[in-house]
Amino acid sequence: MKRYSAFAIAREAARYHSGWERAWRSPEPKRKYDVIIVGAGGHGLATAYYLGKNFGITNVAVIEKGWLGGGNTGRNTTIIRSNYLQDPSAAIYEKSRSLYETMSQDLNYNVMFSPRGVIMLAQTHHEVRGYQRTAHANALQGVTTEFITPQKVKELVPIINLAGPRYPVLGGLWQARGGTARHDAVAWGYARACSDMGMDIIQKCEVTGVRRDGGRVAGVDTTKGPIDCDKLGIVVAGHSGVLADMAGFRLPIESVALQALVSEPIKPCMDVVVMANTVHGYMSQSDKGEMVIGGGADGYNNYTQRGSFHHIEETVRALIETFPMVSRLKMLRQWGGIVDMTGDRSPILSKTPVDGVFINCGWGTGGFKAIPGSGWGMAELIAKGRSPLTDAFSLDRFKEGRFIDESVAAGVAH
């Protein structure tokens, strides 16, 4: 693989950009792999990457029914933060945030990580107490967050209206090292690195069945024929229930559509991410100048990447109260992704009832921030059978009553 650098740009500029290579190969599947990962979203690709990088396992295929990064990874609003409440969450989200800081260098691919800071507004007394509690928990976990006053919020976000008629801003939970990144680039960067290690990323190939031999996995059936494997990682977000059904087990997960929208581009007006969980809306400004807005999730199971219109109305109404200047903005695009929700709003990274089958799902509305940390832990789980990062997130936590309750931290869809 040729490295990307300022020198490479100059070299290619001098020869009409004729020397750029394809970022990844598009091979036909082999008969057998050591490990097959289903789903080339961020989590699947990061899992494959760390299998190779940390454990030297490179006879790996990542199988994707559409195009890589075309699921939730390419549809999310890219908020990265690690201000969760419970210790296992702090461990995996903070690991992830710290990996984002060096990702562009590690992958030699600019993922445009922008640690611009994230504020979660407290707009009820209940929220004030909740976020103060989170700030204390974060201090004990070694995650740097701070509960800030309304005046500090106004300094950071001049366009905000503190004295909203229904929900005045009473303070905020501030994580200065949170931020955003370019979502596609995260998937593309991992894909390029995986392909470079000799892994096969097979796009436009749908897994249609999981083949078992006794209680053990033998391989998968796909639209490009059967492929054998020793171990199988299912990393398909909203479609986890469908894959689990193929493998013969059930999950505590329901899939719903979650929406987002962006405005026309405008001049820079807000250089932090603001989340308003009570009124349900959040917003950041992209490098192109578009206001990126996250909406609500549908209240019923579905697989249509669209979402109900009234959620947009609710979100925009809330944002206009909080940021009066957006009332004149035109919206450019709206879309939806299928998110996989668990009861305790925490993910599942686990062995399954089928030997050799591992699952990584349940990231719901907030897994973009977790891509590198999740891949790191999931690779260890697949390679060694357990990982300190993933132990607490096992499938049997529900039966054992070990919930990792993040309903406050994950209350809004992000």
Next chain:
Amino acid sequence: MLILECPYCGVTGEETEFHGGGEAHIKRFGPGSSDDDFHDYLFTRENPFGVHFERWRHVSGCGKWFHAARCTKTLEVFGTYSAQTTEPPSDLRAAISDKRPGWTWREFS
């Protein structure tokens, strides 16, 4: 946007008039049941890509709970029916079979 018909008051309304209540026909396992049954009752959920049965409530109307049969792939509503039953009515199941031959959902088909 879903359009549902309340089987009690006969009103047809948009989804904002109703509230989804999750999976239908869940059998309760209480004290004395096995750990597995209790776990499945509390946490495990059907999450089909296709035919699904749910509970809904007519919150901004008569306030009653009822059942709906829906396709999660296309958002088509096959029909709604009374809450006073533990399984989908046979005429509705037959109507679904006409549109989605071979469908199954839990023990029903």
